[in-house]
Amino acid sequence: MQEKRTQADRRAATREALLAAAREEFVEHGFAAAATEAVVRRAGVTRGALYYHFPDKAALLAAVVEAVAAEVHDAVADAASRSTSPRQALADGMRAYLDACLSADARTIYLVDGPAVLGWRRWREIDGAYSARLLREGVGETLAGESGRDADALTTLLSGACNEAALWLADAPDDTDRKRAIDLAVDDLVERLFDE
Template identity: 55%
Template sequence: MSRPRISSRTQAERLAATRAALLKEARAIFATAGYEAAATEEIVKRAKVTRGALYHHFRDKRDLFEAVVEEVARGIATMIDDTAVPARTPLETLVEGMRAFLDACLDPAVRRIYLIDAPAVLGWHRWREIDAPHGVRSLREGIAAVLEERPDPALAIEPLTFLLSGASNEAALWVAEAKDEKAARRAMDRALGELIERLFAPSRSPRARARV
């Protein structure tokens, strides 16, 4: 006689709870200690699971870290999308989305995991693969919406996406490392608004574009 289906659902729920506990504690430890110093023994202890449970869900510490990075990437994208929704124009949506990215990355845990350790541990190629459907996707959609409203043959979506993505990463690190973070953030917000407005300004002449 086969077991009731509820048993398999309960088992699935237990597995999901174990994975969630591992990700939660791993994220906290990776954020405070950094990847290199983080110990799987401590992660297992805090999650109150066995080492066997850890290796049931993840191949090794790097695999666990990659899952944490993916979780962080989803959180950043959600914050960007939620913040940008109320904006009135595509240009405002783009600016607010980029500011939301800065907000997310000024969280020390996000910054340590996503901007500092992730590229070093996973490599730039893998890190960009993880970011592609999240932060990069949101930025690309924002740029595409602006260019649809303000067509400019001198500007292409793909190069602009990675140009502004790199600028956003550096901006987040610069603000975080400033002696006066609040003042640095205000200065960055002003610079960001001016940069985007001038970049997509419809009044620029073709000759002026060529000099930029």
């Protein structure tokens, strides 16, 4: 016997379908050219269903940015968890962030359209709940016991470096020399900033 879905189940399924469809549309066309009509068509729902869940296209983008941020977070957390020291976890997490940002989803939605459309403050709130939070924790663990060094300042510096490096790598995602150079630069930067 087939289990009957509740109204909450149907709403959740509709929301997920909208997020998946919007993600595809944003990656293929960018936020500005993405059409809500195409999102609704891809999701197989009505326009009313779209506006029930999201008041406007920017709110839909914010939800998609958050979903991508969660995926990037998971990749970073997984890489860092396999490391043998806080310093190595920090470097491994930074490399995992850069790798995750090579995907078209992360590049287009998370690094380009997210900050441009949502504004820097809103994008930072989302990022702060995910990757930036992990980076802050990693810097804090690496600095454990040191005094006179500002973990927030170092986190901000490393976050900016990672975001710029991710965009630079995304310009040539198949360039292995560029990727190798960034991997070495991450190791060098972490080693110099957090000399044991």
